[in-house]
Amino acid sequence: MGRIVVIGAGLGAMATAARLAVAGHAVTVYERSSTYGGAVGRFERDGFAFDTGPGLLHLPAVYRDLFVKTGKKPLEECVGLSQVDPAARHVFADGTRVDLPNASRAGTLAALDAALGAGAGERWGDFLVRAREAWDRTRRPLLEEPQPADPKRLAQEPYPALKAGLLRRPTRRLAQVGERELRDPRLIALLGSYAEAYGFPASSAPASAAVLPYMEQTFGSWYVAGGIRALADAVYERCRERRVEFVFDTAVTEVVEKDGRAVGVGLETDETVDADHVVSGIPVPALYVDQLVDWGGSEDWAPHQVLGTSRVTVHLALRGAREEGVAHRTVVHAEDGRPTVTVLRPDDPALRPDAEHEAVTVTATVPTHPARDWQEYAGLMVEAAGRAVPGLAGRELWRHVRTPDDVRADTGTAEVPGPALGGAVALLPAANVSPVPGLYFAGGWSHPGGGLAHAGMSGALVAGLIVEGADFRGSR
Structure with a gap:
């Protein structure tokens, strides 16, 4: 079997590494930082702990498949996995609130009728069809x-x-779906929030972004005990069990080519490592901008899906116990100049010093340009979060703000990629097979795009392409 070099230790890269190791390849991962996980990081202070990336898992079947294919222990024996119910509480600009149950279409339609008035559920149900x-x-x-x-x-x-x-009137944009089919401004805001969470403004997102609420409401939202970072821990341990070698604090500075094919990598230590295949798990735009590869002036490659959006995250350490009846996730919709924010309040003892404190994460999607005063923006986010957390202002011990600059430091680019969507080639991520033979792309910046589940899928695709070659027709 072959020698595989993987650049970066994000979730997609590690998923690829584990699958290739099981197939008999010798796999070495080079990571420029001191840890694994990429965007799936962790921030800890004073007994509080927070995920710095995604807080919930959708389509857990992707990681169930990874663990089934790479070892004896299934996913549920490696992490604590539980459904989040309600899946989300929405607080609209007019003060209306609705709790949407997890993976229950009938329950969702009933909840919308009860909160928004008769007929709201039927319109949403027709849209889901x-x-x-x-x-x-x-x-x-x-x-x-x-x-x-x-x-x-x-x-x-x-x-x-x-x-x-x-x-038959063609529908080109997600905003048109809302206006033509949902009509109620609250239903329109609900629809837009799913796309905007992935960095797609409803006004410009293709109508195919309708699959995002369908996917979540059909397959559910799941929480990993200890936070999503625990999933990264489990995938890393699975890689180690499969004898994947990790080299941390070592940046790859070059993809070495010979006769037009990738044959290894150059390291910042001036060492060259030979390989039969190279898998890049770092953001494709960063790979291009940092000129790790000599593209030879080829115009066949372009950094697809340049969304121009990033995340601001505020980690809040709060005094006082988490009250009864709290929703794990609340989406507070924009009003009075404050942005739409997602408030995560997990009931997890591993994330707080004791039962008399609470760890809360508030996130908002923002344009990467122009830059702004992120501390001031974080203040607006916390004001908005106050509609989801009673007495928030008086409970705050401290806050930690993560800006697009922090995203860039962790991943190599400030942008956060979204999943692949049909209907717009410009929103497709880079293909897993690069223009340079022997070099493959895995992770959120490659097909099928961003998000934990999609990154995991990229690992299955890249492993299949390397193991089965041109005969590979897709994962099952």
């Missing part, structure tokens, strides 16, 4: 198969046209 059609059309080509050599065939909008009498 069309969203499912888009999901069925894109699931294989966008999630389970390698990106086609000509991705233009994915540019056809998969969201079905809305019938209007004898006419």
Whole structure:
């Protein structure tokens, strides 16, 4: 079997490494920082602990499959995994609140009727029927198969046209879906929040972004005990069990090519490491900008899906016990100049010093440009979060603000990638097979895109492409 070098130790890169090691390859991971996980980090202070990346897991089947394929212990024996119910509480600008149950369509429609008025649930249910059609059309080509050599065939909008009498009106943008089909401004805000959480503004996102609420409301939201960082710990340990070698605090400075093919990497120590295949798990734009690869002036490659969005995260250490009836996740919609924020309040003893304190994380999606006073912006975020956390201002012990600059320091780029969406080639991530033979892309910046589940899928795709070669038709 071959020698594999993996650049970076993010979730997608480690998922690739574990699968390749099981296939008999000798795998070495080089990571420029002192730890693994990439965007899935952890911040600790005074007995409080916080995830610095995603706080919830969707499509856990991706990681169940990884653990089944790479060892004897299933995922649930390696991490504590529980459904979040309600999946989310939404607080709208007019003060209306609704709790959406986890993975229950009937429960969701009933909750919307009760909170927003009769007929709201029916409109949302009709929308989900069309969203499912888009999901069925894109699931294989966008999630389970390698990106086609000509991705233009994915540019056809998969969201079905809305019938209007004898006419069928094509729907191109997610905002049009809301205006034409949902009509209620609160339902429109609900729809937009799913896309905006991934960095897609509803005004410009393709209608196919309808698959995002469908996916979450169908397959559910899950919490990992100890935080999502515990999932990174488990994947790292699985890699170690499969004898993947990790070299930390060592940056790769070059992908070495010979006769037009990647044959190894150069390290910051001036050492060259030979390889039969190289897998890059770092952001593809960073790989390009830092010129780790000689693209030879080729125009066949471009950093797809440049969203121009990042995250601001505020970690709040609070005095006082978490009250009864708290939703794990609350989305507070924008109002009075304050941004839409997601407030995470996990009931997890591992994240707080004792039962008389609480660790709360507040996040907002922001443009990477222009830069602004992030501390001032964090203040607006905390004001918004006060609608989800009673007495927040009087409970705050301290806050820690993570800005797009921190995202860049952790991952190599300030942008946070979104999942692949049909209907717009510009929103497709880079293909897993790079323009340079022998070099592959894994992780959130490559097909099928950003998010924990999608990064894990990229690992399955890259491993399949290396192990099975041109015959690989996709994961099952």
